Amino acid sequence: MFDIEKARNKGMDERTIKILQDINDNNQKEESCQRHEFEHEKINGLPKYRCKNCDCVVDVAFVKGYWRGLEHGKQ
Ligand SMILES: [Zn+2]
Structure with missing residues (x-):
């Protein structure tokens, strides 16, 4: 912060x-946010993702890591 x-x-x-x-x-x-649901979005011409639940905006690397974390958490 x-x-x-x-x-x-x-x-x-x-x-x-x-x-x-x-x-x-x-x-x-x-x-x-309890659980992100990212949707692809272009912001200032850059590929970003916005969460449908909390409205935060993150980049592709964050989303990839997040999804990987979810996958591993299932096992
Ligand atoms: Zn979220």
């Missing part, structure tokens, strides 16, 4: 702080 207060104190500009805040929000959503 990014320390927004610290970033602000260091004189980071508001645009960057907004990005850090978005990342924090996304992490919080992702961590509190």
